[in-house]
Amino acid sequence: MLLSIDSFLILEKLVLIVVVVMSSLVIAMYATYAERKVAAVMQDRRGPNRAGPSGIFQPLADGLKLFFKEEIIPDFSSKFLFILGPCLAMLTAMMTGAVIPWGNKIHFFDRDIPLQIADINIGILYVFGVVSMGVYGIMIGSWASNNKFSLMGGLRAASQIISYELAMGIALIALLMTSGTLSLKEIVEQQQAHWYSWNIIKQPLGFLIFLICAFAECNRTPFDLAEAENELIGGYHTEYSSMKLGFYLFAEYINMFLSGSVMVSLFFGGYDIPFVNDAALADNIGVNWIALIHTALFFFKAACFLFLFMWVRWTIPRFRYDQLMNLGWKILIPLALLNMLVTGAVILFQQNNWHF
Amino acid sequence: MSIVEILFWFLSILALGGAAMVVASKSPVHSILYLILTFFAISGHYILLNAQFLAIVNVIVYAGAIMVLFLFVVMLMNLNADSEPQQKNKWLLYIGGIAGGSLLLVIVAALKQTAATTQLVQMNNGDAGLIKNLGMVLFTEYVFPFEISSVLFLSAMIGAVVISKKEA
Numbered sequence: 001m002l003l004s005i006d007s008f009l010i011l012e013k014l015v016l017i018v019v020v021v022m023s024s025l026v027i028a029m030y031a032t033y034a035e036r037k038v039a040a041v042m043q044d045r046r047g048p049n050r051a052g053p054s055g056i057f058q059p060l061a062d063g064l065k066l067f068f069k070e071e072i073i074p075d076f077s078s079k080f081l082f083i084l085g086p087c088l089a090m091l092t093a094m095m096t097g098a099v100i101p102w103g104n105k106i107h108f109f110d111r112d113i114p115l116q117i118a119d120i121n122i123g124i125l126y127v128f129g130v131v132s133m134g135v136y137g138i139m140i141g142s143w144a145s146n147n148k149f150s151l152m153g154g155l156r157a158a159s160q161i162i163s164y165e166l167a168m169g170i171a172l173i174a175l176l177m178t179s180g181t182l183s184l185k186e187i188v189e190q191q192q193a194h195w196y197s198w199n200i201i202k203q204p205l206g207f208l209i210f211l212i213c214a215f216a217e218c219n220r221t222p223f224d225l226a227e228a229e230n231e232l233i234g235g236y237h238t239e240y241s242s243m244k245l246g247f248y249l250f251a252e253y254i255n256m257f258l259s260g261s262v263m264v265s266l267f268f269g270g271y272d273i274p275f276v277n278d279a280a281l282a283d284n285i286g287v288n289w290i291a292l293i294h295t296a297l298f299f300f301k302a303a304c305f306l307f308l309f310m311w312v313r314w315t316i317p318r319f320r321y322d323q324l325m326n327l328g329w330k331i332l333i334p335l336a337l338l339n340m341l342v343t344g345a346v347i348l349f350q351q352n353n354w355h356f
Numbered sequence: 357m358s359i360v361e362i363l364f365w366f367l368s369i370l371a372l373g374g375a376a377m378v379v380a381s382k383s384p385v386h387s388i389l390y391l392i393l394t395f396f397a398i399s400g401h402y403i404l405l406n407a408q409f410l411a412i413v414n415v416i417v418y419a420g421a422i423m424v425l426f427l428f429v430v431m432l433m434n435l436n437a438d439s440e441p442q443q444k445n446k447w448l449l450y451i452g453g454i455a456g457g458s459l460l461l462v463i464v465a466a467l468k469q470t471a472a473t474t475q476l477v478q479m480n481n482g483d484a485g486l487i488k489n490l491g492m493v494l495f496t497e498y499v500f501p502f503e504i505s506s507v508l509f510l511s512a513m514i515g516a517v518v519i520s521k522k523e524a
Contacts, residue, residue, distance in 0.1 A: 081389075121486050125412045132420025136392070139424065143385060143431045151431060158424055165421075182487060 012113050020097045020117060027299075028253035029059040031306055035253075038310040066246035074239050078144045085141020086240065086247035092134040093254040099126050100261045101185045103271050103295040107287045115291060116185060123183040124176070127262055128169065131217055135161050137251070138236050145239035153235030156225050156321065161217055163328040168213035170336035171206045174343040175266060178202050184262075188270030195274040200267040205339045207267045209332055214259045216328070218252060221313040225321055260305030264298060271298040363404060371397035384430045388423060395419040409487040 033048065033055070040047025048055035073082055103115035120126060135158045142154025178199070179187050191198050200207050216223040227235030237248045264270060271294035272278065282290040319327070374394035378387045395418050402411035494502050 078385075081385075120408065122408045122412045125409070125416065129412050129415040129420065132416050132424075135420070135424050136427075139427055139431070140389070143427075155428065155432070158428065162421060162424060 008111070012111070013117060016113075016115070016117050017098075020102070021094055024094065024097055024254050024257055025250075027257050027303075027306075028250055029063070031253040031257060032062065032249075033059045034306065035310050035313075038307065039314050042311075042314045063246070066243050069242040071242040071244070072239075074146060076146045078146075081140050081144035082239075083244070085137055085144055086244045086251075087137075088140060089134065089137030089251040090247045090254075092130050092137060093251040093258065095130045095133075096127055096255075096258040096262065099123050099184055100258070100265055101188050101270055102298055103291045104282075105287065106291045112287075114185075115295065119183060119185045121183065123181075123185070123187075124172065124262075124266070125182055128165070131161070132165060134217075134255070137248075141240070141248070142236035145236075147239050149233045150236050150238045153227060153238070157219055157236060160219070160223060160225065160324060160328075163325065164213040164216035164223075164332070167209055167328060167332035167336045168217065170333065170340055171209035171213070172266075174206045174336075174340045175199055175203050175210075177340070177343050177347055184265050184270075188265050188272070191269040192272050192278055195269075198267065198269045198272070198274075203267065203339075203343070205335065206343075207263075209336050209339070210263065210267070212327075212332060214263060215309070215312065216324075218255045218259055218309070220252070220256065220309055222316045222319050223324060224318060225324060256306055256309050257302060260302040260309070261298070263305055264301040268301055271295065273297055360404060363400070367397045367400040367404070370394075371401070385427070388426050388430060391426075392419050392423050395423070406486070409490055 036058070037047040037055075039045075048058040051057040051061045073079055098117040099120060101114075101116040101119070105112045105114045107113070138157045139154045142150040142157075145151070175187075176182060179190055181187060181190075187199070215221075219227070227237070237245055240248060273281070273293065278290065278294075371394050374390045374397060377390040378394065381387050381390060395414060399411040399414045399419070402408070402414060
């Protein structure tokens with residue numbers, strides 16, 4: 001029954017939502033610190049080291065600085081839309097977390113509480129819907145700034161996101177053909193059996209395409225043309241200051257973390273512990289402890305993706321815009337189509353017991 | 357009122373109000389933003405009907421892709437109230453109002469006759485809109501119309517490529 005209300009259910013979901021939002025905010029906060037440290041290590045520097053032991057309070061200092069900066073709303077800009085832009089960017093960044101299974105379930109007060117906000121029928125399509133909404137935060141903000149460089153940055157970001165969404169979707173179709181479901185929870189559960197049942201083994205090319213597209217969707221180097229400072233000043237957030245700028249920058253880190261989480265759930269077994277029979281372990285040490293291990297492992301896997309994002313940023317230079325479009329339309333989409341066709345053919349042969 | 361009814365009325369008002377503001381607002385960019393709001397309200401209606409797949413596809417395709425392209429064009433052309441041709445002819449307004457009002461009257465009269473008045477919407481039941489059932493129906497019972505519409509899309513795509521090549 002849709003919308004049948006149970007007050008305890010609302011309470012548990014509310015707690016879960018608060019925890020997920022808070023933890024993604026904190027992780028994004030410390031991702032900024034990690035990014036500066038990773039950059040420093042790669043460039044033989046020390047990185048932030050003044051605020052607290054080895055700079056551990058640097059994100060707090062950054063946040064305080066952003067809050068205390070003067071807030072400027074340019075003349076001749078649409079004030080409501082100017083404020084709406086960063087809000088939308090932040091909102092859409094946070095919404096993805098709703099369908100990701102952070103762990104299996106915990107058992108408290110005689111109830112099984114699943115560690116997922118919503119296990120909906122359309123699962124991964126919801127993520128796509130939210131990603132396509134993310135474009136609006138950038139476009140509205142860039143247009144409302146009333147600055148041509150901002151507008152160019154916004155247009156670049158939007159066309160890039162739309163172009164790479166296609167290849168991403170087609171790469172995902174191949175994965176969905178092997179799993180036969182859209183629900184992220186079921187996709188993760190299918191990967192629990194062995195370490196080789198992870199989808200990365202079945203769909204290596206699909207994962208590669210998905211990863212490249214995820215870089216493009218997050219506007220990260222090598223695809224950060226929307227904010228190419230030598231061409232466009234600051235890109236779509238040129239006119240932004242104070243915490244509104246902070247929201248845009250912050251949304252990027254939340255997007256990185258959540259796209260890492262989506263990739264972990266889709267391709268790397270989600271919260272699965274490799275080389276361990278999870279069900280047997282759960283019988284040994286109890287449901288709650290295994291949930292703790294699962295969630296910790298999930299965050300560790302997502303953190304590995306965060307590191308990958310940073311590693312690439314400080315290693316690879318930016319693409320030119322025509323190269324970006326060529327890569328998206330002429331290389332990734334045909335590759336993804338090929339991957340889809342091959343996967344479909346293999347599945348058909350398998351169902352037919354390899355009789356041609 | 358049950359929560360479904362409250363949601364229904366809220367979404368209906370949102371959709372109709374958004375649609376009215378699309379026509380009424382001066383700036384084309386605002387019009388598009390209201391249109392996006394309308395699409396979201398309609399997606400909400402789909403969810404109330406338990407048609408989750410249709411709802412999310414509406415968000416991805418219409419609100420997510422097509423409206424972005426609209427927004428692109430309008431932002432690049434930088435249309436605003438100054439560049440829009442001002443409507444001077446008062447008679448045109450009256451005639452338009454009368455014609456639209458008559459159309460509304462005809463539609464209302466026609467809908468009053470149908471059986472739909474007793475049962476406005478079937479909420480909460482049926483899972484025909486879930487993706488598995490929808491896929492089964494599309495690829496068995498309705499496979500021919502489905503394929504025909506895909507041919508239509510293909511021809512539209514080729515047409516778009518041809519037109520853009522000629523212009524370039």
